[in-house]
């Protein structure tokens with residue numbers, strides 16, 4: 401091949417500026433001084449190595465090739481082969497760099513830049529030519545690898561580009577991820593068939609403005625719920641409130657964590673009308689669902705619910721036997737009975753399900769009578785207790801809103817040892833939990849819940865908080 405030495409004048413100092421082109425190490429040199437550590441990138445037809453270099457012509461920096469006989473870095477410029485006397489040669493190339501076959505304008509996004517001209521970046525390429533392999537440069541518009549050979553520019557459309565490894569993106573290990581994100585969400589009702597959908601509250605968009613909100617109707621028992629699709633150790637729940645109006649409607653709502661059986665394992669009231677409410681969940685809390693219950697008879701709308709958690713094994717709930725000398729649920733696991741029992745096949749709403757310690761709120765984890773005119777459920781406390789509070793946990797809302805209202809009108813009676821009524825309360829709201837704080841000094845041996853006539857009586861749990869009477 402012929403060698404040309406054109407336009408090689410005074411380039412000392414042109415490489416003092418720094419060009420951060422990947423991880424190749426470019427070492428300045430001149431003329432025939434090819435360092436022994438130079439990296440071969442191609443070869444002549446007689447297998448003599450040629451080395452990757454780059455040299456400046458005017459203001460352009462071109463990748464090219466060198467060996468000591470060239471007395472410079474041979475680059476393609478202005479249609480000619482130009483030997484640049486003061487140039488840089490690659491003396492170290494990461495082992496992860498590879499040559500990738502391509503053609504035309506198809507340049508991989510991780511191609512390595514080796515220079516630039518007045519249009520833009522020039523990527524390092526090489527092509528087979530006349531029995532050898534020769535390095536040059538490419539850009540999409542060239543539709544080829546541009547290199548020099550035999551004194552002139554060569555353009556070869558089938559070529560290779562030098563590529564750098566794609567950066568490896570490592571997801572955070574065991575981080576507290578938002579495990580609610582885009583999981584199946586449901587709600588008791590929606591604003592319309594197309595607006596205020598449940599999924600708006602866990603789509604990842606933290607907006608407080610309509611229409612980027614979930615939006616229920618304003619019944620007594622509205623809710624939003626996300627299925628986490630697995631059990632997670634939950635550390636925190638964040639709720640982004642609506643901010644464009646009506647931000648006080650969320651005050652009085654309740655956030656709950658439910659385990660895989662939909663037992664409530666954590667609950668907290670939402671007390672702030674501010675843009676963000678955050679709930680720190682006690683360590684060890686494992687849940688599969690997160691539910692937000694509305695403030696009864698108000699709309700529930702939220703921008704985003706985020707649940708931070710890590711995958712976990714679910715521990716079975718431990719039933720703790722209360723110590724009788726302090727105020728405790730004295731109805732827990734005591735003998736209970738009811739006038740009739742509703743069953744679906746072999747699955748029945750036995751009386752004991754209303755005082756087994758589980759607040760599951762869904763069938764079949766409920767007691768369930770028939771719907772006669774005078775049904776009741778009753779627990780024998782097995783002793784006389786001074787009763788301070790009775791908590792009635794209603795059936796949950798997510799099955800159908802028909803059932804939660806059946807409890808309205810139910811009577812709560814406290815009976816003495818002779819089963820004479822000593823105190824009565826009435827359930828007035830179809831809400832999830834009604835707490836009756838009793839006047840001081842009420843002593844009872846039994847608690848009876850009478851149905852709203854001709855409505856089935858079904859309850860998740862009846863808690864009777866008391867201490868042994870003296």
Ligand SMILES: [Ca+2]
Pocket residue numbers: 600601602603604605606607612703704
């Ligand atoms: Ca959202």
Ligand SMILES: [Ca+2]
Pocket residue numbers: 753754755756757758759760765766859860861
């Ligand atoms: Ca129960």
